[in-house]
Amino acid sequence: GAGVSQTPSNKVTEKGKYVELRCDPISGHTALYWYRQSLGQGPEFLIYFQGTGAADDSGLPNDRFFAVRPEGSVSTLKIQRTERGDSAVYLCASSFSPFSYNEQFFGPGTRLTVL
Amino acid sequence: SQQGEEDPQALSIQEGENATMNCSYKTSINNLQWYRQNSGRGLVHLILIRSNEREKHSGRLRVTLDTSKKSSSLLITASRAADTASYFCATDDDMRFGAGTRLTVKP
Numbered sequence: 001g002a003g004v005s006q007t008p009s010n011k012v013t014e015k016g017k018y019v020e021l022r023c024d025p026i027s028g029h030t031a032l033y034w035y036r037q038s039l040g041q042g043p044e045f046l047i048y049f050q051g052t053g054a055a056d057d058s059g060l061p062n063d064r065f066f067a068v069r070p071e072g073s074v075s076t077l078k079i080q081r082t083e084r085g086d087s088a089v090y091l092c093a094s095s096f097s098p099f100s101y102n103e104q105f106f107g108p109g110t111r112l113t114v115l
Numbered sequence: 116s117q118q119g120e121e122d123p124q125a126l127s128i129q130e131g132e133n134a135t136m137n138c139s140y141k142t143s144i145n146n147l148q149w150y151r152q153n154s155g156r157g158l159v160h161l162i163l164i165r166s167n168e169r170e171k172h173s174g175r176l177r178v179t180l181d182t183s184k185k186s187s188s189l190l191i192t193a194s195r196a197a198d199t200a201s202y203f204c205a206t207d208d209d210m211r212f213g214a215g216t217r218l219t220v221k222p
Contacts, residue, residue, distance in 0.1 A: 004157075
């Protein structure tokens with residue numbers, strides 16, 4: 001595709017439910033990043049993949065959050081036992097190689113609302 | 116905690132005026148990047164400046180980097196209403212963003 005895509009664009013769920021958010025990076029981009037952003041705040045780093053492996057997952061807030069990228073392309077962010085505080089826009093970005101050397105291309109985000 | 120922190124938090128100017136935003140960081144870097152976010156969704160990359168560069172231009176944008184002060188500034192000249200957005204800096208060190216500067220350009 002032409003850019004980073006994320007699905008769904010909006011997700012409403014109930015507290016305690018499990019959700020999956022999907023990110024399709026730009027073809028050929030080896031690095032993939034997940035962020036979440038609350039209203040009025042900057043993007044909060046969650047996890048960074050280089051290829052299939054999580055190179056840095058230090059931003060994941062707790063063990064309810066998990067992300068995979070099994071084939072080094074599409075990534076899924078999984079949130080178990082959702083809480084109201086998880087409500088935010090979840091942003092995905094990709095870059096040709098690590099952030100250190102290249103710009104990130106961001107997707108439009110998934111707005112998650114936990115009721 | 117984030118590496119790059121922007122100030123001011125908010126800036127309101129008239130169309131045609133220049134806007135200056137600042138970014139401070141804590142540790143040594145290889146590069147620093149500026150991004151714009153228009154509507155609370157995806158960020159758009161504006162410019163990357165490397166640690167061995169002091170100034171870089173791109174259209175109406177001018178970025179400076181002072182590694183001795185661990186700071187960078189983004190100048191938007193001849194601002195337009197369409198420049199209204201939030202602006203963020205991030206360093207290569209940890210891929211983290213600050214809270215951003217919310218720029219409002221009044222027509």
